[in-house]
Amino acid sequence: MSHEKLIYIHPAPVRVWHWLNAAGIVLLVVTGFQIRYAEILNLMPLKDSVSLHNFAGFGVIAAYFLWLFYYLSTGKIIIYFPDPSTFVAKAVKQAKFYGYGIFRGEPNPHVMTPENKFNVLQQKAYLGIMFVLLPAQMISGVFLWKVKGYSDYIHLLGGIRIIDTIHVLFFFFFASFLVVHCYLATLGHTPLAHFKAMITGYEEHH
Amino acid sequence: MKKLIPPVGFGLAVALACLAAAPMAGAASIENSECFACHSDESLTRSATEGMNHSRMSELLFIDETQFNHSVHHNNGIGCVDCHADITKLNYNQEVPHKKQLDLVNCTMCHEESSNAFKDSVHMKIRGKGITMNCNACHGYHYITRQESLSVADRTNNGCAKCHNPYQSHDWLPQKNEHFSFVECVVCHVPEAPRHIRLSFFDLMTNKFYSSQEILKILGITESEFRLLLDTNKDEIINVKEFENLELILRQKNVHAIFHAELVAKMHPSVHKINRGQAERDCKTCHSANSPYFDAVTLVLTKDDGSSDHFQVDRAVLESFSLRHFYALGGTRMKLLDKIGFLLLAGGFSVVLGHLAVRIATIPLRRKNEYEAKQSSIQEEVSR
Numbered sequence: 001m002s003h004e005k006l007i008y009i010h011p012a013p014v015r016v017w018h019w020l021n022a023a024g025i026v027l028l029v030v031t032g033f034q035i036r037y038a039e040i041l042n043l044m045p046l047k048d049s050v051s052l053h054n055f056a057g058f059g060v061i062a063a064y065f066l067w068l069f070y071y072l073s074t075g076k077i078i079i080y081f082p083d084p085s086t087f088v089a090k091a092v093k094q095a096k097f098y099g100y101g102i103f104r105g106e107p108n109p110h111v112m113t114p115e116n117k118f119n120v121l122q123q124k125a126y127l128g129i130m131f132v133l134l135p136a137q138m139i140s141g142v143f144l145w146k147v148k149g150y151s152d153y154i155h156l157l158g159g160i161r162i163i164d165t166i167h168v169l170f171f172f173f174f175a176s177f178l179v180v181h182c183y184l185a186t187l188g189h190t191p192l193a194h195f196k197a198m199i200t201g202y203e204e205h206h
Numbered sequence: 207m208k209k210l211i212p213p214v215g216f217g218l219a220v221a222l223a224c225l226a227a228a229p230m231a232g233a234a235s236i237e238n239s240e241c242f243a244c245h246s247d248e249s250l251t252r253s254a255t256e257g258m259n260h261s262r263m264s265e266l267l268f269i270d271e272t273q274f275n276h277s278v279h280h281n282n283g284i285g286c287v288d289c290h291a292d293i294t295k296l297n298y299n300q301e302v303p304h305k306k307q308l309d310l311v312n313c314t315m316c317h318e319e320s321s322n323a324f325k326d327s328v329h330m331k332i333r334g335k336g337i338t339m340n341c342n343a344c345h346g347y348h349y350i351t352r353q354e355s356l357s358v359a360d361r362t363n364n365g366c367a368k369c370h371n372p373y374q375s376h377d378w379l380p381q382k383n384e385h386f387s388f389v390e391c392v393v394c395h396v397p398e399a400p401r402h403i404r405l406s407f408f409d410l411m412t413n414k415f416y417s418s419q420e421i422l423k424i425l426g427i428t429e430s431e432f433r434l435l436l437d438t439n440k441d442e443i444i445n446v447k448e449f450e451n452l453e454l455i456l457r458q459k460n461v462h463a464i465f466h467a468e469l470v471a472k473m474h475p476s477v478h479k480i481n482r483g484q485a486e487r488d489c490k491t492c493h494s495a496n497s498p499y500f501d502a503v504t505l506v507l508t509k510d511d512g513s514s515d516h517f518q519v520d521r522a523v524l525e526s527f528s529l530r531h532f533y534a535l536g537g538t539r540m541k542l543l544d545k546i547g548f549l550l551l552a553g554g555f556s557v558v559l560g561h562l563a564v565r566i567a568t569i570p571l572r573r574k575n576e577y578e579a580k581q582s583s584i585q586e587e588v589s590r
Contacts, residue, residue, distance in 0.1 A: 036544075159464070160531060180554050
């Protein structure tokens with residue numbers, strides 16, 4: 001392993017946010033299924049799943065603000081914004097790698113650095129998730145938590161059915177994304193390489 | 207369109223039942239106007255020292271005739287002496303033309319079924335603890351109006367909340383405020399009582415419910431035309447399409463009313479049979495697909511006398527975008543979202559499983575490429 005080089009990619013605040021967020025999202029997905037399909041699933045009483053869902057939801061909101069504070073205060077938020085001038089070419093190259101090159105053992109066209117840890121596809125995906133989907137999910141979740149208290153805002157946005165639809169559609173998206181995200185994390189030079197990096201902060205470069 | 211609760215017929219039935227049951231020998235000759243000759247005097251009081259208990263009713267003998275004339279009893283032809291049946295004649299030679307100490311009114315004479323249900327309730331059983339609770343504790347006395355057009359808030363305030371503060375209990379119940387706002391107490395506390403989702407026209411701008419007259423005036427139609435307007439296919443049930451059509455008509459008339467939905471008990475004698483320990487506490491009963499709590503859905507047009515016209519609505523309306531201002535977790539969920547959710551999940555799993563399968567299948571190829579790359583690297587080094 002002498003040819004490997006360790007690079008500090010994930011600072012401590014990012015790792016803390018990531019695992020808090022991960023635990024929260026997993027809890028939200030599990031309890032979300034229990035809440036929506038109470039007549040089919042019997043993982044826990046509905047009342048407990050609602051309480052746990054609320055608790056996890058506020059945990060994710062708190063973690064989100066930790067993430068936002070860190071990335072804004074350090075200026076690193078820029079890593080979430082792809083360069084429009086090179087985006088298409090890089091996206092095609094990256095997609096070709098995931099769809100073809102990776103099976104042939106070709107190297108990843110994107111080289112991870114502390115300043116540029118995401119490839120363009122990751123940038124695009126996380127930009128949408130962190131700046132649109134997750135905030136929308138958090139806001140709709142807070143509205144559903146206190147329907148009566150936020151009734152004015154809910155009416156203004158078209159009614160509880162609209163808020164619920166947004167929350168449920170994004171819930172399914174996040175549930176699906178969780179599966180894909182965990183799988184993509186196994187695409188490092190070893191299946192557990194990215195998982196280890198998110199614990200230690202160091203990625204191994206070959 | 208079928209009227210689910212025919213108030214006129216019901217009223218006649220009540221009146222006939224009273225006529226048959228009440229011991230009114232000689233009383234029929236006493237008109238309400240004779241009673242109001244004295245009891246419309248606001249200063250008419252009875253001294254609390256004349257053997258009556260010290261309640262407000264025993265002192266104030268004034269009856270507001272206008273308010274009384276709006277009561278359900280008056281509207282159904284029930285006169286003063288039909289209830290105060292111990293007044294059989296009036297003797298104007300006396301200072302008080304009837305006996306000073308009247309018997310308690312016996313509501314059971316007419317409301318037998320309700321009375322029987324009440325007798326088997328916790329409110330009757332508390333008499334064993336020295337607390338006497340009569341019909342009037344909830345219903346009042348002379349100004350009883352129909353309850354069916356009342357909102358959950360009014361039903362609670364006029365009934366249970368007179369004695370019970372729901373916020374002091376129900377600690378186990380999540381989203382207390384939401385439940386208390388949308389669900390009438392007896393829906394959970396008397397699970398066997400018939401109930402329905404009651405849809406009514408609500409104006410978000412003024413925060414008021416539209417009355418029957420207001421809606422009909424806006425639409426420029428009569429009550430019978432309203433039925434025809436709603437139920438275009440004449441199957442006596444308003445389906446999603448017909449509901450959307452009504453919404454469109456309201457928009458065209460520039461009326462931005464929403465359909466306010468509440469889960470309320472139907473006016474049925476069984477609602478009086480409240481007992482400890484029988485309240486519905488299993489959240490899943492309500493919050494699951496095909497919950498029986500959402501089987502009956504009615505659109506109501508409320509009237510000034512407290513009665514209302516009911517129009518049966520297809521349950522599917524609750525699970526559609528036609529009703530955007532009501533959602534009961536799990537219970538009225540949209541099946542379309544479940545299908546979209548399934549596709550999203552299936553898509554995610556398919557991508558992962560497909561990619562993983564190709565990854566596994568191409569392991570030999572990668573090993574071969576890696577081996578060849580190594581060989582060519584060695585050859586390059588040797589040739590140098």
